[in-house]
Amino acid sequence: MTARSLFIPVTLFIVLAFLIGPFLIIVAASFSAGETLNFPPQGFSFRWILKVFTVESFQASFAMSLFLAIGGTAAALVLGIPASYALSRYKLPGAEIVRTIVSAPIIVPGIIVGLALLRYIVVPFQVGITPALFLAHTALVLPYAVRVVSASLDNLRSDIEEAAVLLGSSRLGAFFRVVMPNIRGGILSAFILGFVTSFNQVPVSLFLSGPGVRTLPVDMIAYMEIVFDPSVAALSSLLAFLSIGIVFAAERFLGFSRYV
Amino acid sequence: MSDATYLALQKLTLAYGDSVAVADLDLDIKKSELIALLGPSGCGKTTTMRAIAGLLPVKSGHVRLDGADITRVPANKRAVGLVFQSYALFPHLSVYENVAFGLKLKGMRGAELDARVQSGIKSVGLSSFANRKPAELSGGQQQRVALARSMVMEPKVLLLDEPLSNLDARLRLEMRTELQRVQKETGVTMIFVTHDQAEALALADRIVVMKSGKIEQIGSPEDIYSRPVSSFVADFVGFENIFPLEQGKLKTSGGLIDLSSQALSAAGLAWRPRMVTLGSGPFRGTVRGTSFAGDSREYLLDTPLGPIKAEVEASQPAHALGADLSFDLPAEKAAPLSRFA
Numbered sequence: 001m002t003a004r005s006l007f008i009p010v011t012l013f014i015v016l017a018f019l020i021g022p023f024l025i026i027v028a029a030s031f032s033a034g035e036t037l038n039f040p041p042q043g044f045s046f047r048w049i050l051k052v053f054t055v056e057s058f059q060a061s062f063a064m065s066l067f068l069a070i071g072g073t074a075a076a077l078v079l080g081i082p083a084s085y086a087l088s089r090y091k092l093p094g095a096e097i098v099r100t101i102v103s104a105p106i107i108v109p110g111i112i113v114g115l116a117l118l119r120y121i122v123v124p125f126q127v128g129i130t131p132a133l134f135l136a137h138t139a140l141v142l143p144y145a146v147r148v149v150s151a152s153l154d155n156l157r158s159d160i161e162e163a164a165v166l167l168g169s170s171r172l173g174a175f176f177r178v179v180m181p182n183i184r185g186g187i188l189s190a191f192i193l194g195f196v197t198s199f200n201q202v203p204v205s206l207f208l209s210g211p212g213v214r215t216l217p218v219d220m221i222a223y224m225e226i227v228f229d230p231s232v233a234a235l236s237s238l239l240a241f242l243s244i245g246i247v248f249a250a251e252r253f254l255g256f257s258r259y260v
Numbered sequence: 261m262s263d264a265t266y267l268a269l270q271k272l273t274l275a276y277g278d279s280v281a282v283a284d285l286d287l288d289i290k291k292s293e294l295i296a297l298l299g300p301s302g303c304g305k306t307t308t309m310r311a312i313a314g315l316l317p318v319k320s321g322h323v324r325l326d327g328a329d330i331t332r333v334p335a336n337k338r339a340v341g342l343v344f345q346s347y348a349l350f351p352h353l354s355v356y357e358n359v360a361f362g363l364k365l366k367g368m369r370g371a372e373l374d375a376r377v378q379s380g381i382k383s384v385g386l387s388s389f390a391n392r393k394p395a396e397l398s399g400g401q402q403q404r405v406a407l408a409r410s411m412v413m414e415p416k417v418l419l420l421d422e423p424l425s426n427l428d429a430r431l432r433l434e435m436r437t438e439l440q441r442v443q444k445e446t447g448v449t450m451i452f453v454t455h456d457q458a459e460a461l462a463l464a465d466r467i468v469v470m471k472s473g474k475i476e477q478i479g480s481p482e483d484i485y486s487r488p489v490s491s492f493v494a495d496f497v498g499f500e501n502i503f504p505l506e507q508g509k510l511k512t513s514g515g516l517i518d519l520s521s522q523a524l525s526a527a528g529l530a531w532r533p534r535m536v537t538l539g540s541g542p543f544r545g546t547v548r549g550t551s552f553a554g555d556s557r558e559y560l561l562d563t564p565l566g567p568i569k570a571e572v573e574a575s576q577p578a579h580a581l582g583a584d585l586s587f588d589l590p591a592e593k594a595a596p597l598s599r600f601a
Contacts, residue, residue: 159344165315167365177361
């Protein structure tokens with residue numbers, strides 16, 4: 001083989017190694033039998049995987065993360081579905097501006113969003129930690145909800161709503177009877193995407209977390225600052241496999257990639 | 261068919277924002293009539309149809325149906341059916357569920373619902389497709405589902421938007437027959453919108469020709485085809501040689517021409533290509549183009565009057581390009597137009 005024909009496979013290998021490598025190292029490290037986070041792992045055991053389930057702060061922060069991911073995404077969909085509908089069905093003045101504003105949390109770095117929320121909303125209005133986190137996660141997931149739901153609405157003919165109305169349905173009834181069932185896949189995809197985004201969110205949560213209230217990723221960072229054992233690696237592996245499982249199931253049953 | 265007006269549009273004005281699409285339209289339709297709204301795109305025919313359905317708010321004027329003013333009645337309470345050009349079937353529902361949709365909303369359940377839905381599907385010949393989804397049907401089958409879905413509701417008026425335009429030639433004939441059968445069996449009042457004069461002539465009891473938001477002419481297919489009242493209608497139904505009259509004389513690009521001994525009183529005259537006499541007459545023209553259409557041959561002539569289209573039987577000897585021919589525009593054959601442009 002010439003140097004030229006080697007170039008592409010080698011580059012590909014390096015890129016993949018950078019993408020998957022850290023993940024493989026973490027997975028390997030989580031099965032270590034040693035006392036500290038190390039690679040290559042010393043021996044093989046399930047002790048750190050099992051230890052994850054005994055750390056109390058992990059349980060509380062996992063519950064908090066789960067609550068934010070499910071609740072925040074649900075709230076974002078409640079706001080996002082009507083917004084998407086209006087954006088895709090009506091020629092609204094300034095619709096493009098609204099689209100851009102709604103997408104802002106994707107573009108603006110999380111650190112800035114977190115700082116801004118803390119400085120101008122949470123502190124001046126004395127918002128509690130949990131409501132502040134809930135608000136932030138809803139805002140962060142909203143762009144994904146609007147984008148994914150809009151995409152499936154744009155693929156749906158609007159005259160079926162008129163057909164439903166002429167068959168005796170009200171406008172609102174037509175939305176629930178013929179629009180919702182046809183964008184169900186998009187809504188579920190938006191939910192999964194929002195859930196994963198919220199669950200893995202670090203910078204914003206970092207700013208808004210407070211005494212006793214943390215999300216799981218923030219808690220993992222705090223834990224690592226004190227204890228440097230492989231249980232964080234074990235937890236990371238568990239979370240990674242959970243995410244992969246959810247996305248795989250979504251793709252398998254819903255054709256997730258059509259909407260994203 | 262009774263003589264009383266069943267559906268009336270009175271001084272109907274419709275607008276999209278500030279731009280008026282239909283102005284002061286008056287139209288009376290009898291029960292069980294089959295009406296065609298015919299016109300080019302942008303003439304307001306679809307807008308009128310949407311207003312009858314209640315999908316477009318009326319700016320001013322009235323819509324009356326079966327003795328009641330329905331101008332402000334919402335679309336879902338009008339008992340007006342609409343077969344969309346794109347059919348607008350519900351993609352997540354089977355053929356059976358599509359047809360059952362409106363009846364269920366009426367509160368119909370159980371055996372009665374099943375019987376109505378089954379007979380609706382059967383009437384359009386799709387019994388064996390009841391469990392299919394719309395995406396698994398051909399365009400013609402989808403349209404028949406849309407027809408059944410509207411007809412099981414027993415609408416007072418059935419509207420059809422370009423019902424034949426998405427179908428190929430063979431299916432068109434089939435659908436045309438189907439619509440005539442449905443109309444005859446149920447006596448439903450039907451209004452369909454089309455830009456195709458052949459479709460309107462073949463199907464309608466009466467044709468309403470529209471132009472720029474106004475009615476240009478209302479008449480039987482024979483009236484519209486043979487006796488157009490204006491140059492617009494004449495042009496739309498295939499009169500290709502159309503001239504205005506001035507002081508009883510034909511006004512052409514070559515000046516005023518006396519066609520007959522007595523002064524003609526109409527605003528204009530129109531001839532179909534077939535009405536032009538070729539080979540004899542007072543005028544002369546040069547063959548600029550010729551096309552063979554099986555039964556006939558068409559010629560485009562360059563003449564002092566302007567371009568003239570003539571059509572003769574194909575059995576007549578052919579004329580070559582550039583040939584110099586005499587022709588006549590017989591005044592007695594022409595359709596007199598009472599409005600020009």
